[in-house]
Amino acid sequence: MLVFAALSMLRPVDHDESQYVAAAALTASGLLPYRDFAYLQTPLQPFLLAPVAALTGAWTWPALRLVNALLGAVAIVATVWAARTAGAAPRMALIAGALFAGCDILLFSIGTARNDALPAACLAVAIALAMRQECEATRGRAMLIGLLLAAAAAAKISYALPAAAYGTLALVRRERQPGWVALGAVPMVAFVAWTYAIAPAGFVFGTLTFPALAPADWYADRPWKLSGWAKAIDVVKFLSLGAGLPALLLVIRRRGHLLWWLLIAGLVAAVLPTPTWRQYLLPALPPLFVLLALRWTQAPPSRGWSVGIAMFATAGLVPSGIALVHGDAMPQALREAAAIGVAMDRAAVRGPVVSLSPQFVTLAGRLPDARFATGPFVFRGRAIVPPGEAARLVVVPRSGLAAAFTRNPPAAILTGGEGWTSGDPRLDTDLDRWAASNGYRATKAGRFTLWSRAAITRS
Numbered sequence: 001m002l003v004f005a006a007l008s009m010l011r012p013v014d015h016d017e018s019q020y021v022a023a024a025a026l027t028a029s030g031l032l033p034y035r036d037f038a039y040l041q042t043p044l045q046p047f048l049l050a051p052v053a054a055l056t057g058a059w060t061w062p063a064l065r066l067v068n069a070l071l072g073a074v075a076i077v078a079t080v081w082a083a084r085t086a087g088a089a090p091r092m093a094l095i096a097g098a099l100f101a102g103c104d105i106l107l108f109s110i111g112t113a114r115n116d117a118l119p120a121a122c123l124a125v126a127i128a129l130a131m132r133q134e135c136e137a138t139r140g141r142a143m144l145i146g147l148l149l150a151a152a153a154a155a156k157i158s159y160a161l162p163a164a165a166y167g168t169l170a171l172v173r174r175e176r177q178p179g180w181v182a183l184g185a186v187p188m189v190a191f192v193a194w195t196y197a198i199a200p201a202g203f204v205f206g207t208l209t210f211p212a213l214a215p216a217d218w219y220a221d222r223p224w225k226l227s228g229w230a231k232a233i234d235v236v237k238f239l240s241l242g243a244g245l246p247a248l249l250l251v252i253r254r255r256g257h258l259l260w261w262l263l264i265a266g267l268v269a270a271v272l273p274t275p276t277w278r279q280y281l282l283p284a285l286p287p288l289f290v291l292l293a294l295r296w297t298q299a300p301p302s303r304g305w306s307v308g309i310a311m312f313a314t315a316g317l318v319p320s321g322i323a324l325v326h327g328d329a330m331p332q333a334l335r336e337a338a339a340i341g342v343a344m345d346r347a348a349v350r351g352p353v354v355s356l357s358p359q360f361v362t363l364a365g366r367l368p369d370a371r372f373a374t375g376p377f378v379f380r381g382r383a384i385v386p387p388g389e390a391a392r393l394v395v396v397p398r399s400g401l402a403a404a405f406t407r408n409p410p411a412a413i414l415t416g417g418e419g420w421t422s423g424d425p426r427l428d429t430d431l432d433r434w435a436a437s438n439g440y441r442a443t444k445a446g447r448f449t450l451w452s453r454a455a456i457t458r459s
Contacts, residue, residue, distance in 0.1 A: 004069035004110060007320055009062065010327030011111040015357065015421035018375025020045065020113050021061045022358035022368045028053035028060075029367055034195055034202030037373035038395045040210050043195040043203075044154035044188070045115045058337075058365040062330050064113035071117035072110030076101045078124035079286045085131040086259070088293035092300075096293035100285055102313045103242030107320045109279045113359070116279045119152035119159045124286040126152070130166065130258065131290070133176060142170075142177040146184025154188045157207060158269040162283055165265035169258055205385075205393050213384045214377065215274050226274050235271060238278040242316025243292075244285065246309050250301075251291040259294075262287040336446040337363035340414065343445035347412065347452035354410040356427055357417025360448065369410055371396045376418060376427050398427070401434055409453070413440065416448035 023039050023046040033039035033046050049064060056063040076097050083093035100106060109116035126148035133141050149166055152159035163185075170178035196203040219225045239245040254260050266284030270276055301309065323329075341364040344353070353361045356376040358368030371394055378385065378395040385397045396404040413435050419425035435451035436442070443450045 001069065001073045004072055005066055007107060007111045007323060008065035008069040009330040011108075011320070011323045011329055012327065013329050013333055013359075013421045014112050014114075015375055015418065015423040017061070017113040018357055018359050018421075019373060019377065020115055021064060021362055022373040022375065024049045024053040024064060025060050025358075025362045025367060026370060026373055031370060032195075032198060034206055035199035036394060037370035038202060038206055038378060038393055040206045040374055040377060041115050042154050042157045042207055043192060044151060045118055047191075048118070048155075053362075058363060060362050061113055061333070061359045065111070065330070068110045068113060068117035071121040072106060074121040075106070075110075075117070075124040075286065078121065078128045079289055082124065082128035082131045082286070083290045083293035085128060085135070086290060086294055087297065088290070089297045092293045092296040095296070096289040099243040099247065099292070099309070099313055100289040102316045103244050103285060104316045104319050105238055105242060105244065105278045105281050105285060107316070109282050111320070111323070114279065115156050116282055119155040120282050120286070122148045122152035122155070123159060123162060123283060126166070127259070127262065127286050127290065130176075134258070137175050137177055139177060139180045142180035143184030146181035146186075147188065149181075150185035150188035154192050157211075158272070158280065159283055161265040161269040162262050162287075165261050166258075169261055201389070202393055205389075210378070210381075210384060211273070214381060217381050217384055219275070220382070231271060231274060231276050234276050235281070238276075238281055240312060240315065241278070241319065243309050243313045244281070244288065244316075246305070246312055247288055247292045250305070251288065251295050254291055254295065257291065259287040259291050263291065333360065333363060336360065336448060339446035340364040340448055340450065341366075343443045343450045344412065344452075347441075347443060347450060349412040349450070349452055351411030353412045353414050354431070355414040355417065356423070356431070357414070357421060360417055361414060370394055371404065376423050380424065380427055398430060401430060405434060405438070409438070411453065413451040414445075414448055415451070420447060 019040060023033060026037050027033065027046040027050040031037055033043050039046060052063050052067055053060040079100050080093045080097035083096055084090065126145050129141050129145050133145065149163035153163045167181060170176040170181050215226060224230055239248060263284055266287060269283050270280040273280060337360055340360060344364060344366060352367045352369040354369040354372050355361050356379060358372060358375055361368040379398050381397055385393060385395060390397055390400050390404065413431050415428040415431050418428045440451035440453060
């Protein structure tokens, strides 16, 4: 846990974190996803983590990173627990858990303020309970499995496939008590249905339309990234940063086992989106490493396999090792946020702040403008937002910037984060250009630029 916490503070800033930090902060302030701001995932995480944001205030971003580190530890413990419950030897269960912990897929996912750790922890605990259910079925456990699997899907839609796989298998074997599993899922299903009911257009846009259209829109000038061979290379590359690839080769033939079907569902969930990123493979890892522990309990690995897996495991630790040795992400972000806060105080900025890096706005003690809750992701789209729908969806596409700001000018604009957070600095340039041409005054705040109306009024 200490290593994970250190990684969460040192791992480089990623612009993917923007929407998750903004969503938690805005939900904590009383706004609702889909209705009051756009959210590009299924809805559970902002609601579940809003109390964390309410308690930590300006420290929401580092707090969410630490929460994800804790959830990563939960996923590892649950995977070892599942392996032991399924019949793996204690030593083999611990080795499999350690190999899981060393996968770069996991270490990246739990080291940033994204929405990967929560569903992974829910899935891993559900698998542990399912292994116990195989030995001794109870109604309460069946309901808890249903609740956890539904919660995983409510936090990230790709986890709906493992949830559906377990539900289907429960129907095949009635002793798994499918009715009670379904009953356990009801609260989460009702919750997701409620978020749809309060804002149908926003819900459909965030959970279906945007994920379906955004990749082709963003990679239109790089079509090779959407090709099948690029996907295959990415999947092999990500599984090779850790013991995932050799583990898959060892267990892929264990057909018929409940965990095998959950593994296949996780792999399918990973490769359905294009392109496939490393965090997409996380749903496959808990069942994979439980299967590995069972395989090694029956037939311990040969010396050759042990050496090979050790080499892959070492490779998985390299990116995080670099982050630990050279990283300074969160301390540096805090220094930048302090400079931003000083600039905002001097400019008497009080209202919500427009930024493609809203995580820095929250870190400076202000709320981000709800129209930019998704960070750069909706803004950069060329043809994702239907014409005339931007206001209803509470978003500002790049093409509609002038119209949106003319109708509702921002209190302040903060730029400069995209170039630092693996984004596209040209997007910030569009905001800079609009602010400069509309009478906003620029103030340097570290590597950021604050554009404010308050400074103009006071002068």
